[in-house]
Amino acid sequence: MGEKKTSIKSIGEFDLIAKYFMPLANDCDGAFSLLDDGAVLDIPEDESIVVTTDCLVEGVHFLHSISPEHVATRALGANLSDLAAMGATPRWIFLSLQLPESKNEQWVSGFAKSLGKMMGRFGVSLAGGDTVSTVGAMGVTITAIGSIKKGSALRRSGAKPGDEIWVSGTLGDADLGLGFLKKNHLNADLSDTESINHLINRHLCPEPRVALGKSLCENAISTACIDISDGLLADLGHICAVSNVSATINMCDVPLSLAAKKLFAGNIDNAQMSALGGGDDYELLFCSGPENSSKIAALGKSIPLSKIGVISEKSLDNTPAVKVVGQDGRLIEVNHHGWEHLK
Amino acid sequence: MGEKKTSIKSIGEFDLIAKYFMPLANDCDGAFSLLDDGAVLDIPEDESIVVTTDCLVEGVHFLHSISPEHVATRALGANLSDLAAMGATPRWIFLSLQLPESKNEQWVSGFAKSLGKMMGRFGVSLAGGDTVSTVGAMGVTITAIGSIKKGSALRRSGAKPGDEIWVSGTLGDADLGLGFLKKNHLNADLSDTESINHLINRHLCPEPRVALGKSLCENAISTACIDISDGLLADLGHICAVSNVSATINMCDVPLSLAAKKLFAGNIDNAQMSALGGGDDYELLFCSGPENSSKIAALGKSIPLSKIGVISEKSLDNTPAVKVVGQDGRLIEVNHHGWEHLK
Numbered sequence: 001m002g003e004k005k006t007s008i009k010s011i012g013e014f015d016l017i018a019k020y021f022m023p024l025a026n027d028c029d030g031a032f033s034l035l036d037d038g039a040v041l042d043i044p045e046d047e048s049i050v051v052t053t054d055c056l057v058e059g060v061h062f063l064h065s066i067s068p069e070h071v072a073t074r075a076l077g078a079n080l081s082d083l084a085a086m087g088a089t090p091r092w093i094f095l096s097l098q099l100p101e102s103k104n105e106q107w108v109s110g111f112a113k114s115l116g117k118m119m120g121r122f123g124v125s126l127a128g129g130d131t132v133s134t135v136g137a138m139g140v141t142i143t144a145i146g147s148i149k150k151g152s153a154l155r156r157s158g159a160k161p162g163d164e165i166w167v168s169g170t171l172g173d174a175d176l177g178l179g180f181l182k183k184n185h186l187n188a189d190l191s192d193t194e195s196i197n198h199l200i201n202r203h204l205c206p207e208p209r210v211a212l213g214k215s216l217c218e219n220a221i222s223t224a225c226i227d228i229s230d231g232l233l234a235d236l237g238h239i240c241a242v243s244n245v246s247a248t249i250n251m252c253d254v255p256l257s258l259a260a261k262k263l264f265a266g267n268i269d270n271a272q273m274s275a276l277g278g279g280d281d282y283e284l285l286f287c288s289g290p291e292n293s294s295k296i297a298a299l300g301k302s303i304p305l306s307k308i309g310v311i312s313e314k315s316l317d318n319t320p321a322v323k324v325v326g327q328d329g330r331l332i333e334v335n336h337h338g339w340e341h342l343k
Numbered sequence: 344m345g346e347k348k349t350s351i352k353s354i355g356e357f358d359l360i361a362k363y364f365m366p367l368a369n370d371c372d373g374a375f376s377l378l379d380d381g382a383v384l385d386i387p388e389d390e391s392i393v394v395t396t397d398c399l400v401e402g403v404h405f406l407h408s409i410s411p412e413h414v415a416t417r418a419l420g421a422n423l424s425d426l427a428a429m430g431a432t433p434r435w436i437f438l439s440l441q442l443p444e445s446k447n448e449q450w451v452s453g454f455a456k457s458l459g460k461m462m463g464r465f466g467v468s469l470a471g472g473d474t475v476s477t478v479g480a481m482g483v484t485i486t487a488i489g490s491i492k493k494g495s496a497l498r499r500s501g502a503k504p505g506d507e508i509w510v511s512g513t514l515g516d517a518d519l520g521l522g523f524l525k526k527n528h529l530n531a532d533l534s535d536t537e538s539i540n541h542l543i544n545r546h547l548c549p550e551p552r553v554a555l556g557k558s559l560c561e562n563a564i565s566t567a568c569i570d571i572s573d574g575l576l577a578d579l580g581h582i583c584a585v586s587n588v589s590a591t592i593n594m595c596d597v598p599l600s601l602a603a604k605k606l607f608a609g610n611i612d613n614a615q616m617s618a619l620g621g622g623d624d625y626e627l628l629f630c631s632g633p634e635n636s637s638k639i640a641a642l643g644k645s646i647p648l649s650k651i652g653v654i655s656e657k658s659l660d661n662t663p664a665v666k667v668v669g670q671d672g673r674l675i676e677v678n679h680h681g682w683e684h685l686k
Contacts, residue, residue, distance in 0.1 A: 030391070032498070032500075035499065035500075035581075035584075035585050036429070036498055036499050036500070036585075037395060037425040037426075037428040037429050037499070037569060037570060038393050038394055038395035038425050038426060038428075038429050038431070038489075039393070039394045039395070040391045040392070040393050040429070040491070040496045041391060041392050041393075041394060042391050042392075042493065043392075045388045048373070048383045048384060048385050049383070049384050049385075049386075049392060049488075050381050050382070050383050050384075051381055051382045051384060051435075051437060051470065051471060051486075051488070052380060052381035052382070052437075052471060053437040053438075053439050053471055053472055053473050053484075053486060054439075054473050055439040055440075055441060055473040055475050055484065056475075057441055057475055057476075057477045057478070057479070058478075059478045059479075060475060060476055060477060060478060061475070082380040082381050083380075083381060085380040085381075086379070086380050086381050086383070088381070092394075094394060094395075094396040094486050095396075096396050096397075096398040096439070096484040096486075097398075098398060098400055098482055100479070127394065128394060128395060128396055129396055130396050130397050130398040130484070132398050132399075132400055132403060132404070133400075133403055134400045134403060134479060134480055134482065135400070135401075135402045135403060135479070135480050136400070136401075136402075136443070136477060136478070136479015136480030136481075136482070137477055137478050137479030137480075138479075139441055139477065139479075139482055141396075141398065141439040141473070141484040143394075143396060143437050143439075143486040145392075145394070146381075148383070150385065153383045155375070155379055156375075156378065156379050156380070157375075157378075157379070226380060227380060238378075241378075242378050242379075
């Protein structure tokens with residue numbers, strides 16, 4: 001490209017921080033322009049802090065080929081999604097960045113600009129961090145701190161038999177998008193680049209459901225909530241485990257995007273498998289008593305919400321806590337490598 | 344050794360967390376046994392939270408040869424030291440652990456036990472984290488959260504001309520200890536293994552000065568404070584930069600350990616160089632007006648404190664903000680590779 005690249009070593013840690021990260025801390029007095037040993041932060045007296053940490057490693061959690069801009073959106077998205085799942089308002093992040101020699105100043109510039117842009121949209125400040133060199137893979141650890149009215153945090157542990165299971169948005173898109181990046185979807189209609197780009201974008205730029213989490217919290221609608229990061233079945237399984245219940249999902253109610261439906265019209269199983277097992281959608285899954293249906297309908301006017309199943313008493317046999325049934329009511333067996341109808 | 348090693352993959356992330364990390368979260372209700380999306384934490388209404396993040400990478404911040412027990416003490420020590428430098432009471436940590444395939448279950452067990460032991464001594468709970476695999480070097484990021492009375496945090500920015508400069512403990516030990524681990528000190532008396540082990544231990548098991556930081560804070564003694572992690576000159580330089588002052592250190596007042604004096608009796612310059620430039624001692628450096636000398640003397644009864652220099656107006660020429668003078672009052676020039684008397 002002819003562009004001069006500046007190595008991280010030649011600019012140095014302190015200058016790198018001053019140039020690219022200090023501007024992201026400007027609107028937070030207690031971050032002391034990142035020039036002190038730590039940050040000193042206050043929240044309103046009637047609130048608790050909510051804290052979560054996520055670590056992403058290049059080659060493990062994202063492809064080597066993705067841009068610094070998308071490393072930032074994926075890392076921040078994953079963290080803010082955890083706060084959303086508890087109903088918290090995001091406030092500050094702490095960034096630990098491990099940079100191998102292959103990342104130059106331009107990489108950091110792109111990362112920081114994208115991070116700052118997304119932080120701005122969610123009203124989050126950078127309040128501290130650590131930028132270090134590594135002899136291994138690039139890694140990003142973000143610790144996000146939010147706040148919430150005392151005693152009101154959404155939890156995973158309150159789902160009750162009879163609760164309806166809801167999800168926001170559409171599922172499976174991020175997994176399908178990753179598949180296209182890996183060139184794994186040759187049986188899809190590859191001429192529909194608009195749909196393909198939609199799915200890839202869902203993988204690269206996750207949109208944490210912060211507004212929905214806060215609404216669920218403020219309206220006391222939800223008995224249990226989680227963000228879908230490991231995949232629908234796995235994450236609903238987490239809720240079942242800590243709530244001590246079972247769950248049944250109706251496959252035909254699991255929301256697929258128009259893009260997924262178009263691209264996989266002839267192989268809808270592929271899209272459904274991603275919706276059940278694929279991670280990184282960062283939609284919210286929540287449980288709610290049937291008496292809340294009108295409140296949820298009101299919420300659904302601004303955020304797409306789908307009722308996909310129901311919570312039941314914990315089954316005493318050795319069947320999985322989460323069952324999936326087809327339109328005909330028959331059980332669908334889902335395994336790691338896909339799923340098939342039983343009998 | 345004949346001991347059966349269990350790979351991380353065969354035990355899995357969730358079981359690893361349940362077995363080794365959940366027990367470290369037991370005494371923190373808001374950690375929800377590490378089974379939710381985040382932690383929900385409360386501090387007294389008249390306090391602020393103090394937050395710091397440090398990242399250590401194998402092969403960069405510590406030798407490949409050090410044990411998992413010492414990876415834990417070094418990582419936690421560095422973090423708690425930052426809280427100490429602000430005068431905060433440590434409360435919770437969030438652990439992000441990046442494990443390459445070379446680390447097995449036994450490694451994690453040793454790491455977690457050592458971490459838990461040190462956490463117990465400082466009254467800290469594990470409130471969250473993320474354990475991931477990496478294709479690169481092992482990395483540990485800890486975000487530590489403490490609390491402090493509102494408006495009372497120690498800062499780097501308040502040093503004033505006329506302030507005296509104090510340090511706790513002895514300096515240079517950790518750097519000399521690292522030298523012995525690297526077999527760099529062949530000109531020392533290698534038969535004195537007790538002294539050598541003392542220095543090595545200072546590198547492997549840093550002891551954050553939490554009690555001192557709290558005392559400085561409660562007694563309002565200190566105008567500026569920092570922990571010595573980058574080295575005395577560098578860290579005093581940080582204080583000078585943000586306080587807009589200069590500083591002069593008397594070389595002969597910089598405290599050396601008995602072990603360092605014994606081992607380097609014939610080459611005391613080596614020990615002094617480590618005391619000026621070597622990092623990772625995690626002692627506190629603080630500035631205080633001369634009117635506080637009796638208060639500091641009282642503190643000095645339980646914690647060794649040394650007055651090593653004085654703060655002055657910012658020099659207007661291009662000389663370094665931090666000067667070092669010898670017993671004869673002559674300037675000592677210090678450079679990256681050592682130091683020598685000027686003229």
